[in-house]
Amino acid sequence: MSIEIKTSTLEPIRHTFEHTKRRFGDKPASRYQEASYDIAPEKNFHYRPMWQPDKLLNDSSRTAIVMEDWYAYRDPRQYYYGTYVQARAKLQEVTESNYAFFDKRGFADRMSDEVKAKIIRCLVPLRHMELGANMNNVLCCAYGTSTVLTQAFLYNGMDRLGIAQYLSRIGLLLDGNSTDGLAKAKEHWMTDSAWQGLRRYTENTLVVEDWFEVFIAQDVVLDTLIYDLMYRQFDEKITEEGGSDLAMLIEFMQEWHKDNSRWVDATLKSTVAESEHNKELIGRWVADWQEKAVADMAPLAEIAVGEEAVNASVEVLNKRLAKAGL
Amino acid sequence: MSVAAITENYTGERLDRLENFHGNQVIYIGWDQHLMFCAPVALALPPDTLFSTLLEDVLPGAFSQHPDFAAVDWDAVEWHLNGDEFKPQPGKSLIEQGVDHKSSIRFSTPGLDGIKGSGS
Amino acid sequence: MTSKKLNMKEKYSLLTRDLEWEYSYRDYEEIFKQESFEGIKITDWSKWEDPFRLTMDSYWKYQAEKEKKLYAIFDAFAQNNGQQNVTDARYVNAIKLFLTGVSPLEYQAYNGFAHTGRQFGGVGARVACQMQALDELRHVQTQIHAMSHYNKHFDGFQDFPHMHDRVWYLSVPKSFFDDARSAGPFEFMVAIGFSFEYVLTNLLFVPFMSGAAYNGDMATVTFGFSAQSDEARHMTLGLEIIKFLLEQHPDNVPIVQRWINKWLWRGYRVLTLVAMMMDYMLPNKVMSWQESFEVYFEEAATSLFKDLARYGIEMPDYAADAIAEKEHLSHQAWSIFYNYGHAAAFHTWMPTDQEMDWLSEKYPNTFDKYYRPRYEKWREMEEAGERFYNPTLPMLCQTCQIPMGFTDMENPTMTSYRQSVYDGERYNFCSNGCKDIFDYEPEKYVQAWLPVHQIYQGNCGGAEMEDVLGEYYRINLGTDNLDFHGSPDEARWNAWHNLQPAEDKLKKAS
Numbered sequence: 001m002s003i004e005i006k007t008s009t010l011e012p013i014r015h016t017f018e019h020t021k022r023r024f025g026d027k028p029a030s031r032y033q034e035a036s037y038d039i040a041p042e043k044n045f046h047y048r049p050m051w052q053p054d055k056l057l058n059d060s061s062r063t064a065i066v067m068e069d070w071y072a073y074r075d076p077r078q079y080y081y082g083t084y085v086q087a088r089a090k091l092q093e094v095t096e097s098n099y100a101f102f103d104k105r106g107f108a109d110r111m112s113d114e115v116k117a118k119i120i121r122c123l124v125p126l127r128h129m130e131l132g133a134n135m136n137n138v139l140c141c142a143y144g145t146s147t148v149l150t151q152a153f154l155y156n157g158m159d160r161l162g163i164a165q166y167l168s169r170i171g172l173l174l175d176g177n178s179t180d181g182l183a184k185a186k187e188h189w190m191t192d193s194a195w196q197g198l199r200r201y202t203e204n205t206l207v208v209e210d211w212f213e214v215f216i217a218q219d220v221v222l223d224t225l226i227y228d229l230m231y232r233q234f235d236e237k238i239t240e241e242g243g244s245d246l247a248m249l250i251e252f253m254q255e256w257h258k259d260n261s262r263w264v265d266a267t268l269k270s271t272v273a274e275s276e277h278n279k280e281l282i283g284r285w286v287a288d289w290q291e292k293a294v295a296d297m298a299p300l301a302e303i304a305v306g307e308e309a310v311n312a313s314v315e316v317l318n319k320r321l322a323k324a325g326l
Numbered sequence: 327m328s329v330a331a332i333t334e335n336y337t338g339e340r341l342d343r344l345e346n347f348h349g350n351q352v353i354y355i356g357w358d359q360h361l362m363f364c365a366p367v368a369l370a371l372p373p374d375t376l377f378s379t380l381l382e383d384v385l386p387g388a389f390s391q392h393p394d395f396a397a398v399d400w401d402a403v404e405w406h407l408n409g410d411e412f413k414p415q416p417g418k419s420l421i422e423q424g425v426d427h428k429s430s431i432r433f434s435t436p437g438l439d440g441i442k443g444s445g446s
Numbered sequence: 447m448t449s450k451k452l453n454m455k456e457k458y459s460l461l462t463r464d465l466e467w468e469y470s471y472r473d474y475e476e477i478f479k480q481e482s483f484e485g486i487k488i489t490d491w492s493k494w495e496d497p498f499r500l501t502m503d504s505y506w507k508y509q510a511e512k513e514k515k516l517y518a519i520f521d522a523f524a525q526n527n528g529q530q531n532v533t534d535a536r537y538v539n540a541i542k543l544f545l546t547g548v549s550p551l552e553y554q555a556y557n558g559f560a561h562t563g564r565q566f567g568g569v570g571a572r573v574a575c576q577m578q579a580l581d582e583l584r585h586v587q588t589q590i591h592a593m594s595h596y597n598k599h600f601d602g603f604q605d606f607p608h609m610h611d612r613v614w615y616l617s618v619p620k621s622f623f624d625d626a627r628s629a630g631p632f633e634f635m636v637a638i639g640f641s642f643e644y645v646l647t648n649l650l651f652v653p654f655m656s657g658a659a660y661n662g663d664m665a666t667v668t669f670g671f672s673a674q675s676d677e678a679r680h681m682t683l684g685l686e687i688i689k690f691l692l693e694q695h696p697d698n699v700p701i702v703q704r705w706i707n708k709w710l711w712r713g714y715r716v717l718t719l720v721a722m723m724m725d726y727m728l729p730n731k732v733m734s735w736q737e738s739f740e741v742y743f744e745e746a747a748t749s750l751f752k753d754l755a756r757y758g759i760e761m762p763d764y765a766a767d768a769i770a771e772k773e774h775l776s777h778q779a780w781s782i783f784y785n786y787g788h789a790a791a792f793h794t795w796m797p798t799d800q801e802m803d804w805l806s807e808k809y810p811n812t813f814d815k816y817y818r819p820r821y822e823k824w825r826e827m828e829e830a831g832e833r834f835y836n837p838t839l840p841m842l843c844q845t846c847q848i849p850m851g852f853t854d855m856e857n858p859t860m861t862s863y864r865q866s867v868y869d870g871e872r873y874n875f876c877s878n879g880c881k882d883i884f885d886y887e888p889e890k891y892v893q894a895w896l897p898v899h900q901i902y903q904g905n906c907g908g909a910e911m912e913d914v915l916g917e918y919y920r921i922n923l924g925t926d927n928l929d930f931h932g933s934p935d936e937a938r939w940n941a942w943h944n945l946q947p948a949e950d951k952l953k954k955a956s
Contacts (some may be wrong), residue, residue: 010527010942012598013934017590018605018920034594035587039553043611044895046621047628048338050331050479051565057628058557081584082513082591089510092503131465135564138576147553151583154560158580161573162502165461172460177452182460189851190467203471329887330630332483338893340871346903354841356850356861356876362820364778365849366861367838370902387839391827391882408865408872428872430841430863445859446820 023071035080036148037071040193060145065271065278070146073270076262084155089163093256098248099169107245108174113253115243116174116181122304123230123250124171124185125195129222130164132202133157135235136218152263156219159260163253170249185211195302197296198226204292212271216282219264224320225293227257233305261320267325283326290317344427351427353420357389358434362446366432371420373427378416394438406432458499463492466569478567484630491568494690497682498574505577509584510647515587516672523665524595529551529861530550533661534729535600535939536930537617539792541666542602543723544654545593547619549609552586554623555579555638562631572688574683578639581676588672592665600935601925602791607789612906613919614897615719615783617847622716626709628890633705635687641709644684645750647677648742649717653724653732659731692757699758704886707762711879714768715846722779724803734808737775744769764879770855773812777805781817782851784824785836789911793922796825816858833929839898844873845880845891852876868892 016029019038043055055062056244060070079087102108108116137157144150168182175181189195205217230252238246272279294314301309329336344351346433351373356366371380381400389395405412408429415423425431440446452460468475472926480572481488500508522528532538559579566572589667597603610616626637642650657663721735732738751761787794797805802821805813829833840849854860864875867887875881884891900906907918915921925934 010530010599013601013938014604016594016599017597017603019607031591031594034590038588039550039586039607040557041554041607041611041620043552044617044620044900045628046617046624046895047890047893048336049628050329050336051628052485053331053333053336057624081587082517085506085510085513088502088506092506094852096503127465128467130568134576135572136580138560138564138572141579143566150557150560154556154576154580158502158576161462162492162506164465165501165503168461168464172452179452182464186464186467190468190470199467202472203469203477206469206477207472230678264925267831305592320662327891330484332480332630336887336889338891340869340892341895342892342899342903343871347899348904350902352899354791354850354901356841356863358861360860361778361781361816361851361861362823362834363836363854364782364861365840365851367836368902369838391834391837409624409638409863417779418764426872430865430872430874430876432861432863440819441823444819445815446816446823 006277020026030078032075032078032080032083036075036151037146040147040150044232062143063210064281065210065212067145067271067274067278071148072274073146073148073267075148076266077259079152079155083129084151087259088159091252092162095166095252098251099173102245102248103173108176108249111174111243115241115246115323118238118241118304119174119243119246120171120181120185120298121188121192121194122234122300123246124167124174124181125189125192126226126230127164127167127171127182127185128189129139129202129226130160130167133160133218133223134208136205136214141212150265152267153215156260156263160257163256165263166249166252170298171305173249177286194299197299201292201296212282213285215267216285219260220268221286221289221293221317221322223257223260223264224317225297225313227253228316229297229301229305229309231257233309233312237305250284265320265324268321272325279326286321286326290314337429342428347427351420353425353428354430355385355388356430356432357392358432359439359445360389360392360394360435362392363389366430373421374419376408376417376419377414377423377425380420381416394435394440397438398435399437404434404436453558454499458496458501459747461501462496463570474567479909480565480631481567483630485697485701486630486632487697488567488949489694491566491571493649493658494568494570495686496570496574497686498679499772500577500679505580510674512675513588516668519589519668520591520595520665528664529596529597529599530942531664535935536727536793536795537657537661537663537729537815538596538600538935539602539930540654540657540661540723540727541593541596541663542600542792543719543727544666545603546606546609546613547616547719548650548654549586549589549593550607550616551619551623552582552589554580554627556586556636558623558627558638561627562634565631571687574686575635575947578680578683581680584676585673587744588669589914592669595665599938601922601933602793602935605920610922612897614786614789615848617897618719619893620715621847622712625712625890632687632691632919635684636691636702636705637712639680639684641684641706641713643677643680645710645743645747646713646717647681648746649738650720651677652742653720653738657724657728657731660732661728672720688754692754692759697787701758706759707764708883708886710762711764711768711877712846714764715848715880718775718779718848721776721808725776725808728782731804734805736772736808739768739772739946756822763876765783767855767877767879771852771931774816774853774855774858777809777813777817778851778853781820782840782849785834786840786849787929788835788927789919789921791919791926793933795930796821796828809925813859814828828929841874842896842898843874843876843880844894844896845883847858847894847896848876850874850876 015027020029020033024033049057086275134157137153140152141150144153171181171185208214231250272282298310347370350370352368352370354366354368405414502506556579559575563572563575563579593603610620626634655667658666691702724735783790785795824834842849850861852862854862862876864881866873866885867883885888901914907913921927930936
């Protein structure tokens with residue numbers, strides 16, 4: 001038998017806002033849609049920015065990529081602020097308990113000094129690279145055109161800060177909060193030849209003007225390579241070498257990368273599919289940055305994993321690009 | 327005055343240049359003590375509009391809803407143009423007597439000071 | 447191995463500040479291009495005091511919890527048709543004004559803080575701005591979601607972003623924020639982080655939320671409570687930026703002083719809309735504009751500037767002008783909207799007798815003397831079937847873009863006129879504040895997209911008022927605009943509550 005609580009009926013006079021209705025039809029729009037489409041200012045900007053007088057305040061010419069409709073994108077995760085923070089809070093909760101468990105059971109003491117040193121040399125310096133990623137994605141957020149894109153960039157940017165913070169905590173867990181680990185890792189980042197290529201790459205991305213190119217250099221090329229290298233290959237390697245407990249500490253990054261990749265792929269795919277112009281341009285950017293990245297990551301890859309590591313990561317990148325139609 | 331910007335010589339487009347008004351110029355007219363009209367009105371008129379045309383054809387459209395309007399003694403009206411006293415010449419065009427683009431005219435009607443003397 | 451316990455500050459510093467490194471492959475100036483052109487001198491970013499210490503994991507955790515609760519309320523509100531429980535359908539116009547006028551500013555704040563969140567050379571300041579950017583995105587999105595249900599049952603919400611970009615009175619808030627965002631990153635922070643978030647929040651955000659609380663709008667007030675804890679963070683950031691700039695270099699002091707002067711006036715002018723909302727649009731009144739201005743501006747600003755005095759910062763001169771206007775502002779604003787009720791995307795009305803008495807009581811020096819006679823006349827005209835609409839477009843102030851409805855405080859029945867001639871062209875203003883702002887940066891303000899001039903230039907859909915309002919503004923004529931009395935909103939409300947149709951309908955029917 002069924003139960004039916006009656007509530008008073010009021011026929012709505014419309015199901016959603018006009019702009020969402022124009023896009024998705026006259027039916028209740030999802031919260032993601034109402035929060036993401038057509039809400040950015042578009043016209044009649046009053047003053048040209050003092051910091052870039054040759055552009056309008058919001059100006060889609062801040063990239064060479066051309067889109068008929070900048071709202072042609074869709075985040076497959078459908079993140080708006082609420083769903084985004086809730087998704088991350090969930091990941092965070094588990095991560096927190098992993099870190100606590102690692103700490104409580106004294107897993108750091110179970111690791112050999114070599115393993116610890118290797119993690120501090122090869123993994124922890126990524127915290128600086130993540131800060132670069134944070135800046136790059138926030139730039140894309142500030143200069144991108146539609147909320148569908150810009151919000152995802154901001155989420156990505158904040159995620160990178162979060163990851164940098166987790167990496168720092170790994171350093172602290174390994175050195176018993178003495179902060180030596182972090183100091184050493186920074187030293188590696190600043191002077192160790194294994195890292196200089198990547199640091200140069202990162203600093204170079206920070207001066208790129210075209211925000212879509214920044215996206216390619218950072219989120220597509222560098223992240224694909226480095227996340228594969230460090231969070232897949234290095235994870236396996238360090239497990240072999242007796243550092244299997246590291247797995248608990250980097251689960252966040254692995255899960256995050258899986259989640260984030262869905263959005264990166266979708267974004268790339270939509271842009272490439274838009275026009276030959278875009279495809280050609282992105283192809284060129286990818287080629288440039290990939291060449292640099294491969295060379296720049298080689299020394300680290302060698303030390304962290306071994307000979308074949310770079311090629312394995314490049315293969316992953318190529319697969320990904322192919323999927324996006326490149 | 328120049329503006330501190332990232333490049334030298336930040337210049338802004340003058341959005342309300344006379345040329346943009348398709349042959350008209352904008353003038354503003356406010357009637358003192360009649361704030362039932364919340365603000366001075368803006369009118370787009372050819373610069374060679376005669377002042378008499380303004381008086382006879384334009385002002386009634388803007389202000390005649392006010393009960394005082396019918397009672398205005400136009401000879402007694404006091405005029406200001408861009409802040410200075412001003413004696414309009416009905417037979418002359420706006421531009422001839424200095425009423426140029428974006429000029430602000432206000433007039434007061436002595437003895438008529440709005441609804442119940444409240445300035446409305 | 448026993449671990450050392452790090453205190454919060456050390457830990458936060460390791461997790462944030464310490465991520466920064468000395469660039470060596472590229473120059474600092476290349477990476478942070480916009481840091482110097484405003485003339486602000488930063489000698490040492492490490493002196494930045496973090497206004498709050500929230501690591502991302504905590505941020506996610508706490509904000510997720512807040513969001514969960516908030517959306518639980520939104521769901522329940524929609525399920526239960528909570529919109530039926532507001533005091534009166536007139537109230538809803540206050541939140542139409544909010545969604546069209548204020549929520550898009552949250553969006554701009556999101557955009558602006560993302561920008562400074564990349565441009566500042568100090569990682570502490572960058573991260574604080576980024577977090578605020580994220581919060582501001584939260585605000586605009588939750589506001590949209592809060593109003594989404596109202597949009598299903600009332601007119602005037604449906605095209606808010608479109609309207610914000612175009613409609614005449616919405617160019618007031620829009621140009622305000624465009625002004626801030628087009629300024630350099632430091633000026634933006636003083637404009638928004640300090641003047642707007644710190645000094646003026648209680649006069650903008652709070653009256654809307656309190657209005658919601660007093661008028662049974664559970665969705666909005668819950669959003670308000672939920673946003674408060676974000677606002678506290680924003681306020682501390684606003685304070686920190688001011689202290690930081692003033693302490694970094696003595697040359698910053700006069701620059702900051704000028705910005706404060708400018709932005710308090712710019713912000714204050716935007717509050718004109720709030721003043722009228724408080725005094726006219728809330729069926730249950732929270733407090734009068736004057737009272738709230740006295741408590742939240744006069745008193746609070748006084749103690750703030752007493753403290754700032756130690757840095758050599760003075761209370762802006764315009765504060766006196768603002769104070770002088772407090773007994774007139776809301777009435778002059780409502781008069782403007784009543785004049786142009788046919789061109790507004792919300793409804794207008796004349797106060798009831800009871801409401802007029804409240805206004806007399808709250809404004810003993812001005813209401814009966816200056817405004818009641820006007821309203822009574824208008825009501826008379828209404829009853830005679832001659833509802834007064836102003837048929838001609840108004841003159842606007844070049845800076846704040848409000849119709850020139852403000853008067854001379856020496857002589858409150860005289861419109862206040864100011865004019866500058868720049869580069870051979872005349873520009874008109876409503877006040878000293880607005881004129882000075884123009885005079886200091888004329889090349890900026892000559893660009894203003896003034897709605898009335900744009901209409902006369904033919905850039906707004908056509909020459910006919912109907913084209914402007916209907917096609918270009920997308921105001922649905924006869925539903926979104928005109929008097930509340932006789933609107934579909936009113937009719938639906940009466941139907942839900944089984945109220946008798948208003949008398950005039952009866953008359954018509956007979």
